[in-house]
Amino acid sequence: MSNRLSQTLRADVQGMHAYAVQPSAGFLKLDAMENPFTLPPALQAELGQRLGAVAINRYPGGRIDELKTALAEHIALPEGCALMLGNGSDELISLLALACDVPGATILAPVPGFVMYAMSAQLQGLNFVGVPLTADFELDEAAMLAAIEQHRPAITYIAYPNNPTANLFDDAVIEKIVAAVGAQNGLVVFDEAYQPFSSRTWLPRAGEHDHVLVMRTLSKFGLAGIRLGYMVGPAALIAEIDKVRPPYNVSVLNAEAALFALEHADEYARQATVLRSERERLQAALSDMPGVQAWPSEANMILVRVPDSKATFDGMKQRGVLIKHVAALHPLLANCLRLTVGTPEENTRMVDALRASV
Known part of the structure; x- marks a missing residue:
């Protein structure tokens, strides 16, 4: 089998590491920026009835168009704009790489950032250029503009807020990047995965430029399990x-669950309000914790630096709390951990575990 694999599979794929998901059974799971709240029992029952009535014997049809219409209304789709759906934003990232796969094309993004930008480039055979952030995780304006000039990227990603640093970048710098990419005939993609927790968005401006896209996901809205x-x-x-999107890429069950969620958007808005409040409570607790440096956050996560991140990660895990150890992702993240904002009870337990493990 090994000989067959070596002759059949791409060498770079054989050398890759698969996207890692930590085993979480038995732990307080605060490692993946998920919304920790479930629906109230009455809404759970109503959703179950809705899903049970879905025609799963048929390919997705008109209900997908109804979902697109509902989403357009929910986000106040800017004039002159349209939207397309993906099986999670991960698929949209892959489709963008596929659509922009012209000879010599490059994808550019600040690093540390979302790993799928680089992975999508590699899998599609494109170049990837990562431009390091500053030590405070801000955009390096000079380095970004120089890289755009040198590499003329087909796609430039701006995560807004960024993952794993959780911050929003300076809009004045972003304006210059948008203009520079436009002058090189490339695309700028704002990845707003954490928009429910952010104070700013580029979506209203999506129609102002012919080369700007805004990407979002319902995962942080509270629907990570449906992949939309x-x-x-x-x-x-x-x-x-949209021409490169696979037909029927969104299932009827996913679409129905998303429509149901949009009909009850007030419940998800309430949950986001609680999480934003808990984020501030966590920040206050972290600021008083010796040996812990926490960065400002506009997402449902907080990046912290501790004296020994591995020891702290292991200590928290021994205490039943699972967070994300991100130190190995980039040199700028030395001794860093990423904490997901959970319920009030979960956050209290996480703080206690962190304090005991630093």
């Missing part, structure tokens, strides 16, 4: 990218 993302941009641009 969407991308907004000028209608003509979306129409071209």
Whole structure:
């Protein structure tokens, strides 16, 4: 089998590491930026009835269009824009790489950032250029503009807020990046996965530029399990990218669950309000904790640096709390951990475990 694999599979794929998901059974799971709240029992029962009535014997049809209409209304889709759906934003990232796969094409993004930007480039055979952030995890304006000038990227990703650093970048710097990429005939993609917890968004401006796209996911809205993302941009641009989307990429069950959630958006908005409040409570607790440095957050996670991140991660795990050890992702993240904001009870337990493990 090993000989067959070596002759059949791409060498770079054989050398890759698969996207790792930590085993979480038995732990307080605060490692993946998930919404910790479930639906109230009455809504659970109502959703169950809705899903039970779905025609799963049929391919997805008109209900997908109804979901797109509902999403457009929910986000106040800017004039002149359209949206397309993906099986999570991960699929949209892959589809963008596929659509922009011209000879010599490059994908560019600040690093540390979301790993799927680089992975999508590699899998599609594109170049990837990562431009390091500053030591405070801000955009390095000079380095970004120089890289855009040198590499003329087909796609430049701006995670807004960024993962795993959780911060929003300076809009004045972003304006210059958008202009520079536009002058090179590339695309800028704002990844707003954490928008429910952010104070700013680029979505209302999506129609102002013919080369800007805004990508979101319902995962942080509270629906990580249904895998639904969407991308907004000028209608003509979306129409071209949508050509590479697989038919029926969103299941009828996913669509129905998403429609149900949008009909009860007030419940998810309430949950997001609680999580934003808990984020501030966590920040206050972390600021008083010796040996812990916490960065400002506009997401449902907080990046912290401790004296020995491995020892702290292991200590918290021994105490039943699972967080994300991100130190190995990039040199700028030395001794860093990423904490997901959970319920009030979960956050109290996480703080106690962190304090005992630093």
